[in-house]
Amino acid sequence: MTVKEIVFTVQTAHELDIKDITPQVSQAVSKSGIRDGMVLVFVPGSTGAITTLEYEPGLLEDIPRALERLFPKGLRYEHHERWQDGNGHSHVRAAFIGPSLTVPLSNGRLTLGTWQQIVLCDMDVPARERKIIVKIMGE
Amino acid sequence: MTVKEIVFTVQTAHELDIKDITPQVSQAVSKSGIRDGMVLVFVPGSTGAITTLEYEPGLLEDIPRALERLFPKGLRYEHHERWQDGNGHSHVRAAFIGPSLTVPLSNGRLTLGTWQQIVLCDMDVPARERKIIVKIMGE
Amino acid sequence: MTVKEIVFTVQTAHELDIKDITPQVSQAVSKSGIRDGMVLVFVPGSTGAITTLEYEPGLLEDIPRALERLFPKGLRYEHHERWQDGNGHSHVRAAFIGPSLTVPLSNGRLTLGTWQQIVLCDMDVPARERKIIVKIMGE
Numbered sequence: 363m364t365v366k367e368i369v370f371t372v373q374t375a376h377e378l379d380i381k382d383i384t385p386q387v388s389q390a391v392s393k394s395g396i397r398d399g400m401v402l403v404f405v406p407g408s409t410g411a412i413t414t415l416e417y418e419p420g421l422l423e424d425i426p427r428a429l430e431r432l433f434p435k436g437l438r439y440e441h442h443e444r445w446q447d448g449n450g451h452s453h454v455r456a457a458f459i460g461p462s463l464t465v466p467l468s469n470g471r472l473t474l475g476t477w478q479q480i481v482l483c484d485m486d487v488p489a490r491e492r493k494i495i496v497k498i499m500g501e
Numbered sequence: 502m503t504v505k506e507i508v509f510t511v512q513t514a515h516e517l518d519i520k521d522i523t524p525q526v527s528q529a530v531s532k533s534g535i536r537d538g539m540v541l542v543f544v545p546g547s548t549g550a551i552t553t554l555e556y557e558p559g560l561l562e563d564i565p566r567a568l569e570r571l572f573p574k575g576l577r578y579e580h581h582e583r584w585q586d587g588n589g590h591s592h593v594r595a596a597f598i599g600p601s602l603t604v605p606l607s608n609g610r611l612t613l614g615t616w617q618q619i620v621l622c623d624m625d626v627p628a629r630e631r632k633i634i635v636k637i638m639g640e
Numbered sequence: 641m642t643v644k645e646i647v648f649t650v651q652t653a654h655e656l657d658i659k660d661i662t663p664q665v666s667q668a669v670s671k672s673g674i675r676d677g678m679v680l681v682f683v684p685g686s687t688g689a690i691t692t693l694e695y696e697p698g699l700l701e702d703i704p705r706a707l708e709r710l711f712p713k714g715l716r717y718e719h720h721e722r723w724q725d726g727n728g729h730s731h732v733r734a735a736f737i738g739p740s741l742t743v744p745l746s747n748g749r750l751t752l753g754t755w756q757q758i759v760l761c762d763m764d765v766p767a768r769e770r771k772i773i774v775k776i777m778g779e
Contacts, residue, residue, distance in 0.1 A: 363502040363641040365677050365778050367746055399504050400541050400603075400636055402678050404744050407753035408694040413596050416547040420580035421592055428593050432571060432710060441698035453699055454706050457691050461756070462742050464601050466543050466636040468506060473634050475546035478600070495751050497678055497744040499638065499777065500504050502641040538643050539680050539775055552735050555686040559719035560731055567732050571710060603740050605682050605775040607645055612773050614685035617739070638777065639643050 365499045366394035372492045374484045377452075378426040382417040383494060384479045387465075388472060390496040397470040399500015403463045406493055409452040409486035411459035417479040425483070429455050452485040459483060467500055504638045505533035511631045513623045516591075517565040521556040522633060523618045526604075527611060529635040536609040538639015542602045545632055548591040548625040550598035556618040564622070568594050591624035598622060606639055643777045644672035650770045652762045655730075656704040660695040661772060662757045665743075666750060668774040675748040677778015681741045684771055687730040687764040689737035695757040703761070707733050730763040737761060745778055 368390035372381050387403055403412050415421055432455075439450020463480060466473045474480070484490055507529035511520050526542055542551050554560055571594075578589020602619060605612040613619070623629055646668035650659050665681055681690050693699055710733075717728020741758060744751045752758070762768055 363504070365641070367676070367744065398506070400539070400638060400678070402742050402744055404742075404751060406751055406756060408692060408756040414547060414600050415596050416580075416592055418580070418583065420578065420583040420589065421596075423579040424589055424593050425596060428572060428597075433706060439698065440701040441694075441696070444696065444698040450698065450702055453694055454702050457693050457699075457703060458706075458737065459597065460599070460691050460738070460741065463599065464541050464543075464603050464742050466506065466541055466634045468634070468636075473543060473545055478545060478547040495744045495746070497746075499678060502643070537645070539678070539777060552738050553686060554735050555719075555731055557719070557722065559717065559722040559728065560735075562718040563728055563732050564735060567711060567736075598736065599738070602738065603680050603682075603742050605645065605680055605773045607773070607775075612682060612684055617684060617686040 363501050366396060368393060368496045370494055372482055372494060374490050376489055377487050379484060380422055381482045382479045383482050387480055387496055391498060394498040396498045396500045399467045401465045401467050401472060402497040403480055404495045405461045405482060409449060409456045410461055410492055411456045411483040412461060412463040413459055413481060413483060414478050415481045416477040449487045452487060455485040502640050505535060507532060507635045509633055511621055511633060513629050515628055516626050518623060519561055520621045521618045522621050526619055526635055530606060530637060533637040535637045535639045538606045540604045540606050540611060541636040542619055543634045544600045544621060548588060548595045549600055549631055550595045550622040551600060551602040552598055552620060552622060553617050554620045555616040588626050591626060594624040641779050644674060646671060646774045648772055650760055650772060652768050654767055655765050657762060658700055659760045660757045661760050665758055665774055669745060669776060672776040674776045674778045677745045679743045679745050679750060680775040681758055682773045683739045683760060687727060687734045688739055688770055689734045689761040690739060690741040691737055691759060691761060692756050693759045694755040727765050730765060733763040
């Protein structure tokens with residue numbers, strides 16, 4: 363049993379630029395040499411979120427639309443009233459989805475479905491360079 | 502320290518047929534012989550989700566109702582426009598809840614509350630046979 | 641490789657009294673002696689949730705407001721119709737956020753962002769004393 367960590371960065375271009383990070387996570391797994399265990403994917407920061415998605419152009423419109431419907435940017439946010447940083451909605455959205463995902467690792471492979479990708483859903487307003495931490499534990 | 506994996510399947514009867522999978526997860530834990538560690542429950546596929554719930558008939562109506570209120574089936578989804586598969590809402594719902602849950606294992610038991618069960622919340626439209634992966638790590 | 645568990649309690653004062661539990665989780669990590677691995681934070685019970693947040697007064701108003709907007713207390717909940725306990729909305733809210741969070745542990749520290757705290761979001765109506773389970777696995 364051992365534990366390995368691989369860190370990589372992702373550059374977003376704009377608000378809600380959802381990124382498929384499955385290739386980087388898979389590469390981290392290969393590099394680790396661990397074949398059986400758990401893979402934790404985590405984004406530090408309170409306006410980033412990690413989940414899974416069928417990564418195709420339709421959903422890349424549907425997810426931002428749902429976020430805007432549930433947590434409209436135009437509402438009054440006390441976070442913004444205090445800090446004037448214009449991203450109260452980003453914080454609330456990220457807290458609902460969460461920054462952490464754990465995926466089983468079996469025979470050297472993530473046990474994702476065929477049309478299931480690991481995505482970074484960056485809720486912040488400006489383009490960001492995000493650090494992603496992959497922690498792999500097993501044997 | 503060791504890692505064990507048990508896979509089982511669950512058959513749903515219809516859309517949003519929420520299934521209590523605690524018995525199968527507990528049995529997997531017993532079978533593993535591991536008594537102290539972490540239990541990861543994961544559903545492969547981008548229209549399934551795992552969370553916890555007090556598994557009683559009232560909430561089995563309240564949860565589908567909340568999902569329909571927040572992500573109505575009748576809205577336009579670009580996923581559906583592209584693929585004509587009628588489940589754009591299923592994908593969006595599943596991405597918000599997530600496919601992964603990790604529960605502590607202490608003295609051979611999941612540390613769930615008394616009225617807290619692990620549930621598969623299948624968001625897809627047709628009845629499905631779902632594979633659930635349980636990964637147990639510890640000693 | 642080893643596994644350690646630390647349990648602590650948190651007292652809430654009222655519904656949606658969101659508590660920063662990062663100090664207690666960090667102390668648990670220090671006490672464990674584990675420096676590299678995964679830290680699982682779990683709340684037993686079906687009306688509690690764990691996520692991360694920038695813990696500042698603005699968001700402590702914005703998050704409850706979003707929960708009330710998405711899952712209004714005044715709606716009809718079948719859970720309440722059956723049990724008359726007035727917390728159908730609490731159960732639904734908790735199931736959406738989830739009771740579990742896993743954070744990487746690197747060089748003895750949680751890899752949280754600078755303005756990212758681990759919070760207990762207690763959805764139940766009365767003040768509660770909540771047990772939080774921290775499971776640390778690694779080396």
